[in-house]
Amino acid sequence: MRTPALLTALFVACTAPLAAQAAADTTPPPSAADLAAGEQIFESQCVRCHGAQGTGGVGPTLTHARLRRAPTDEAMVGVIQNGVPGTAMIGFWNLADTEARQVAAYVRSLGRRPPELVPGDPARGAAIYSGKGECSRCHILDGKGAGWAPDLSEVGLRLSAIGLRQSLLDPGVTQPVSALPSVHGPYPAFLAVAATTRTGRVIRGTRVTEDDFVIVVREADGRLRSLDKTSLRRLEKIPGLSPMPSYASNLSAEELDDLVAYLASRRGEP
Numbered sequence: 001m002r003t004p005a006l007l008t009a010l011f012v013a014c015t016a017p018l019a020a021q022a023a024a025d026t027t028p029p030p031s032a033a034d035l036a037a038g039e040q041i042f043e044s045q046c047v048r049c050h051g052a053q054g055t056g057g058v059g060p061t062l063t064h065a066r067l068r069r070a071p072t073d074e075a076m077v078g079v080i081q082n083g084v085p086g087t088a089m090i091g092f093w094n095l096a097d098t099e100a101r102q103v104a105a106y107v108r109s110l111g112r113r114p115p116e117l118v119p120g121d122p123a124r125g126a127a128i129y130s131g132k133g134e135c136s137r138c139h140i141l142d143g144k145g146a147g148w149a150p151d152l153s154e155v156g157l158r159l160s161a162i163g164l165r166q167s168l169l170d171p172g173v174t175q176p177v178s179a180l181p182s183v184h185g186p187y188p189a190f191l192a193v194a195a196t197t198r199t200g201r202v203i204r205g206t207r208v209t210e211d212d213f214v215i216v217v218r219e220a221d222g223r224l225r226s227l228d229k230t231s232l233r234r235l236e237k238i239p240g241l242s243p244m245p246s247y248a249s250n251l252s253a254e255e256l257d258d259l260v261a262y263l264a265s266r267r268g269e270p
Helices: 003-025 032-045 073-082 097-110 122-130 161-169 253-264
Strands: 192-197 202-210 214-218 224-228 232-238
Touching: 032 097, 073 097, 122 253, 161 253, 192 214, 202 224
Parallel strands: none
Antiparallel strands: 192 202, 192 232, 202 214, 214 224
16 A cells, blocks of 8 residues: 555655756846856956957867866856866955856856857868878877877867967967966976076976976977086076977968868867
C-alpha cells in the first residue's frame, strides 16, 4: 500500500530539479539600465585589457556566447570579483554585488552579438602558418610545434582579428602578460633584455623570470641562461621589442588576411 506514496516521492524528487531549472530559466533579463551601467563600468575598468566592447587585447576577447572561465552568470560574477589566480586578471573587490552583476550582464550581451566577419581563407592561412610563416618553430598549435612561445590552440578566443593582425605586423606593441606570480605585479612574458657581462659579452634574449638577484634569459635559439645580476656590467630592458618577427614585409595583404582568418578560427576545437 506504500507504492503510491513512494511513486509520489520519486516523482517529486525527479521533477524538483526541473522545476528549479524552469525557475532559473524564467529569471527576468537585465534591464536596459543595468546593461548601460555595466557598460559604463566595463569601459572604465576593463577596456585597457579586454579592448573596446570586449574585442580583446592583452586580455582575451569576450565576444563569445560561452566563456571558458565563466560558463555561467555566477561564475562570471566570481571572476569579476575574485579574479583568476596565476593570471593578470585581478579581482575587482571594490565593486558592489549589484555592480558586478551589471558588468556580467553587459559581458554576456557581447556574446550575443553577430560573430566577427574576417576576410581571408582559413585553409590557405593554415598552409601559410606551417609553411611560409614558419610559425611552428616557436609556437604550439593543437599539440604540434616548438612550444616556448604562446600556445595558439585557442588564440581565436583570446584575440580579436584586429589584435591578431597587430600581433603579426607589430608584435612588440601588445605583449602577452606572464602568468607567473611576481612581487612587482604582472609583467610582459617576453620582455627583451640585453645583459652585458664583466668581460664585455652581450647576451640578448627575452626574460623568462627575474628576482632581485637572478634573471633567467632565453636566447634566440631557445637556450636558457641564468645570470647573476651582481656579475653583470649592465642589464638593459627593452620594452616594445619582441622576439617574434614582423610579417609586414614577408606576407602580401592577401596572405596576411588568410593567416589572420586561420588564427581567428583556432578556438581549441578539434
